[in-house]
Amino acid sequence: MKKILIALAFTFCFVAGTVYAADLTVITENSPPLNYEENGKVTGLATELVQEIMRRTGQESSIDVMPWARGYALVQGQPNVALYSTTRTEARENLFKWVGPLATIKWVFFAKTGSGIKISSLADAKKVGSIATYANDAKEQMLKAEGFTNLDSAPDTVSNLKKLMAGRNDIWLVGENEGVLLAQQNGFAPSDLEQVFIVKEVQLSVAFSKSTPDATVNVWQKAFDEMIADGFVKKTTDKWAK
Secondary structure: OHHHHHHHHHHHHHHHHHHHHHOOEEEEOOEOOOEEEEOOEEEOHHHHHHHHHHHHHOOOOOEEEOOHHHHHHHHHHOOOEEEEEEEOOOOOOOOEEEEEEEEEEEEEEEEEOOOOOOOOOHHHHOOOOOEEEEOOOHHHHHHHHOOOOOEEEEOOHHHHHHHHHOOOOOEEEEEHHHHHHHHHHOOOOHHHEEEEEEEEEEEEEEEEEOOOOHHHHHHHHHHHHHHHHOOHHHHHHHHHHO
16 A cells, blocks of 8 residues: 555656646747747757757747737746746746756847947947837846946847847947857858957846746756756757857
8 A cells, every 4th residue: 555655656756746747837938049949949959958958858839929118027927837048047946946058148239331430338338329229128128227228129129130230330239150140040140240349248048927836946956956967958058059
């Protein structure tokens, strides 16, 4: 009888974990090269890492792509939501539960090549006419916290690229690799962009809504730690770095 009870308890725990996984909503945004849609499929470095976590944990949900502001609102207001790639900042630390870090990136200011703009500090950036920012993302939140009042917010990063190239904004705050890839994907050359200042280096993770069971988050983190240990994370990161 004791063996039967132990077996039943083990089965219950396994099923409970599967139920948590099945109930999880996984969402991301278009932000290459980490996560983006291409030919109707979600791809990118972070996507491949998240998909492998899902495979190892038995997570069967699809990944939904939506604008950042909508996804960020969902992960704050709905239970059992996972949003990637989310910058883990001090201001956000207690808003979510976390798994990662998936990647480390640089935030930079780009200007249009030939603009003559020189930036050597955030104080310099406050003096330009306007800065293209992405609505409600961590970069824009940081500038607002620093007292910037010259921000021109857009609901997507492609709009920011186009505004910069059209001369509507002076500089654009974006991830270093993301800015270059977006230029290539939208009819511009990387040489059309000039990096004028590195703002900071940040880590990106999966953010879970606060009500997500700890068991779910712990299973995801355990799977990710195993992916680091067995070389999957390095192999995938190296592949996307080429």
